Amino acid sequence: MSHTLVSMAGVSKTYSLGGNVVQALCEITLCLEEGQFVAVMGPSGSGKSTLLNIMGCLDRPTSGTYLFDGENVSRSSDENLSDIRSGKIGFIFQQFNLIQHFNVLENVSMPFLYMDVDQPTAMTKSAQAIEKVGLGHRLSHKSFELSGGEIQRVAIARAMAPEPKLILADEPTGNLDSQTGERIMDLISQLHVAGTAVVLVTHNSQVASRAQTIYYMKDGCFV
């Protein structure tokens, strides 16, 4: 019996930009089971990233209810949201977002700094994750010494190292050539196979086709 990981009911998000109120998300209702692989597609400005930010507890909805892993986080404090992100949610970004002057191991082990995990465990788990993405021989390389594909693999290792329940990938292949993108998608698919729920935001329908379910968004709503 699978367990509901993400449950959104009537989630809306509005911003006020220079006096204008912008509706970024409009009454989104979504349910995601543990281990499910979902892709979200849609044109730029359709609200994909906002959805991902709220789902990833980086942002709070203006209205509606969001239950993550059974806990209502719609009105949670910043501290509480950080607690949920730490260890339960992993992010993969289009811009990779590694810390340049850190080496591979330091980047991957960063999430453990904010978790209640001792140093040896953190190092072991980080090294294992790096091994899984095939960069075991590059532990002490700085990120600027790596190729784009390798950098994204480090980012995947960072997201998966704490063994989160949910991985959110925002255009993970957007800055990579198609061949490298394929390999990255292989890795993400493996995460899903291993039991992690994955939400993938993309423009690319080929990339999206890897998911079990595809949602289309337009003007802040699912269509």
Place this chain on the structure above:
Amino acid sequence: MVVLCKLSAYLKIAIMSLRLNRLRSMLSILGIVFGVMAVMVIIAVGEGMKNEALQQIEQLGIRNIYIRAIEVTAEKKVVASKNHGFGLTWDDLVRIRSGCATVENVAALKELNAAIIGGPREITPQVVSVTPSYGEALDLRLEGGRFISQRDCLLQNEVCVIGREISRSLGRSGQLGGIIRIEDHFFKIVGILGMSRQGHEGKTENIAARNYDEMILLPLGTMVWLAGAGDRQVGGEGQSLTELILQIDAPEHVLDSSRVIKRIMTSLHPDVQAYQIIIPLELLNQTRKAKRMLTLFLVTIASISLLVGGVGIMNIMLATVSERKKEIGIRRAVGAKKKHILVQFLTESAILTFLGGVIGISLGGMAMIILSFFIPWQVDITVEAIIFPLLISSVAGLFFGIYPAYKATAVDPIQALRS
């Protein structure tokens, strides 16, 4: 254990970040470096100066009151001699003793201009004649032998007590039982003074503690032969003395007694004040007061220099925060709370200031070694001269690091990640 690991991880991250901008980090701490250096040097030099003064005052004895003869103009001498004889006299001593009940002990000293025949060449001994009570009043210690006795004074014994340096430079003839020739008389050494508590001649104006290492003390009375016919014997009314020492029974009576003594002296010498009264206790209080003022002054300087240094750190840390917004966003995304970001940036500013403090202290130490060649008193590097600047620099670093660190926590992770 986990906390320690995290702390070391924060330190590691901070050091890595600071090393990325090595030159900028070094420049940002210059204010702190020089501030700490200045505070340290001022404290150490001031402390040395104070100790020097206190040592001299203590040597004079806080229960003592000194009355010293001073040079006056020839005209005044004439006026004074008409009335009551010139200078300090034995009579003054007797009157003060009977007029002031708190005076427990009295001693007198007379400086003599007498040549030592065959004496040591490298030093010029000062020849003085003193009362037997002098040694007790000044707490002079003997290395060997005895001090001048009452009997010596009464019988005009030709004996002397000499300072260590003189004894050493005279070699064998400078030992107990040796003979020193002063003018035409031969004085037998009956005592050698112990180590004087002060190594060198007093420099503080007014205090002028004596250097007992280079003194020859004779019984007061024997100078009859040495100083010519003009002086009469001890106890004689017109005896001209150089210094009177009045020992008061308790330190708390010193100031009151000094007023009584001043009154007596004024009545005895109404026309010309050919003496000065030195009250070591009063000097001690003045020195302490001066030290308090100095401390206040130091705190002001320290605050200003550290304010400037702290603002320098704040400036750099603000620049760092705005440059590292992306890093802050990434950290927040992987689970860092605001407090984690705060601690990270505070750690960086604390390391910067602490480093500034350590460099400042090292430079301060070097500056003091160089300074000690140029200033006459000893430079005292006390624990407070090290701890105080280090402490305030760290506190200043933390204080001025708070605002940039707070700015770092206010960074919106979504915006930061998008940038």
